[in-house]
Amino acid sequence: MTAALVLEGGLSTPVAQANGRVTVEIGQIPIELRCNDALFCSQIEERYAGFLRSSSLPDYCFDIELEPLAEPSDEDASVTRQGYLWRVQRGDFRAIWDMRTRRGWIRQSANPYSLDTVLRIAHSLALAEKGGLLMHSASAVRNGRAFLFAGVSGAGKTTITRLAPADATVLTDEISYLRKEENGYRAHGTPFAGELARAGANVAAPLSAIYLLEKGLANRIEAVEESEATRALMRHVLFFAQDADLVRRVFESVIDLVSRVSVARLIFTPDESVWDLIG
Amino acid sequence: MTEKYILRSKAIAARILGDETIIMSATDSTLFNLSEVGTLIWQAADGQTPLSEIVTSKICEEFDVAPETAYEDALAFVEKLSQYGILRVLDHPLKETAEASAAKS
Numbered sequence: 258m259t260a261a262l263v264l265e266g267g268l269s270t271p272v273a274q275a276n277g278r279v280t281v282e283i284g285q286i287p288i289e290l291r292c293n294d295a296l297f298c299s300q301i302e303e304r305y306a307g308f309l310r311s312s313s314l315p316d317y318c319f320d321i322e323l324e325p326l327a328e329p330s331d332e333d334a335s336v337t338r339q340g341y342l343w344r345v346q347r348g349d350f351r352a353i354w355d356m357r358t359r360r361g362w363i364r365q366s367a368n369p370y371s372l373d374t375v376l377r378i379a380h381s382l383a384l385a386e387k388g389g390l391l392m393h394s395a396s397a398v399r400n401g402r403a404f405l406f407a408g409v410s411g412a413g414k415t416t417i418t419r420l421a422p423a424d425a426t427v428l429t430d431e432i433s434y435l436r437k438e439e440n441g442y443r444a445h446g447t448p449f450a451g452e453l454a455r456a457g458a459n460v461a462a463p464l465s466a467i468y469l470l471e472k473g474l475a476n477r478i479e480a481v482e483e484s485e486a487t488r489a490l491m492r493h494v495l496f497f498a499q500d501a502d503l504v505r506r507v508f509e510s511v512i513d514l515v516s517r518v519s520v521a522r523l524i525f526t527p528d529e530s531v532w533d534l535i536g
Numbered sequence: 537m538t539e540k541y542i543l544r545s546k547a548i549a550a551r552i553l554g555d556e557t558i559i560m561s562a563t564d565s566t567l568f569n570l571s572e573v574g575t576l577i578w579q580a581a582d583g584q585t586p587l588s589e590i591v592t593s594k595i596c597e598e599f600d601v602a603p604e605t606a607y608e609d610a611l612a613f614v615e616k617l618s619q620y621g622i623l624r625v626l627d628h629p630l631k632e633t634a635e636a637s638a639a640k641s
Contacts, residue, residue, distance in 0.1 A: 482553075482554060483553045483554060484553040484554055484556045484558060484569070487551075487553060487558055488558060488567060488569060491558075491560070491567055492567070496565065499563070499564070501547055501562035501563060502562075504549065504560065504561075504562040504563075504565050505549040505560075505562050508549035508551075508560045509549065512551050512553075
């Protein structure tokens with residue numbers, strides 16, 4: 258039986274097990290990817306180098322079947338839930354997984370970018386259930402503390418990471434990964450890259466502060482009201498599902514994040530001295 | 537004047553922060569921000585208190601504004617919110633049901 262038949266017919270019958278297996282662990286959530294195409298497996302290993310783990314107990318397991326589909330696009334993926342099943346699709350991929358068994362299937366074009374999108378969505382949904390968030394923002398660790406820089410495209414996420422001093426570790430210049438902890442949030446590195454076109458470091462640290470980025474003529478930090486911080490961060494959350502319960506949960510998570518972590522506006526000029534203000 | 541009654545939708549997530557209220561539509565994730573006045577109306581939207589009473593007791597009491605003007609503005613405001621599905625505008629008060637009790641709390 259092929260994965261294609263399983264996709265149409267339900268999830269009760271497992272597909273023939275693929276030979277190639279790669280476990281990619283982001284934010285302490287290991288996802289095993291199985292694929293019979295050796296070339297694609299090596300592309301996955303290359304794409305997620307630094308986030309690979311030899312795990313015998315992955316949190317999720319996806320069988321990947323390659324087929325000629327459309328090229329990846331910037332179009333939004335459709336993310337819907339039917340009972341325990343999540344369905345995610347776009348022109349270049351179709352994926353489905355069962356929330357109970359945490360087993361899923363992906364049919365996609367042989368392009369790591371398609372897989373990247375599925376993984377972002379799978380992580381955003383997994384995190385939402387745990388009170389965590391994926392946020393369109395850069396983040397970095399310095400002296401054991403993590404700092405997050407949120408902003409729209411062009412606000413300076415990549416710039417601020419390029420200006421980071423040598424003793425700072427860049428977690429990402431594109432998608433920050435926040436997991437809730439007992440006393441706050443922990444920022445994890447992600448392989449999801451923006452203009453830097455370089456995966457972040459696979460390290461984590463407690464989130465110490467959040468900055469809303471804005472380019473200006475001089476470096477300064479301004480206080481922002483809790484309501485403004487909430488609205489701004491809500492706009493940067495990566496959330497794909499048309500699911501009322503999860504939307505509520507994400508909303509509550511952002512409110513919680515703002516109540517626990519300091520949020521300020523960082524107006525900066527592209528100069529290394531901006532990092533003197535961060536901390 | 538036909539009396540109107542307003543009721544908060546259940547398909548939203550909302551939080552009052554300071555004087556403002558942030559509301560997110562749970563169906564399409566649209567974000568709304570209510571001012572101090574909007575927040576007073578939102579809080580009173582229990583489906584049973586007439587809009588005119590909300591205006592006189594909450595708005596006119598708090599702000600120096602003529603009841604007629606305040607009512608017109610409030611009506612336009614709640615009709616706009618109802619277009620986005622985050623509030624319902626009713627011609628009759630909600631019957632004393634579990635839904636009404638929940639809306640009051």
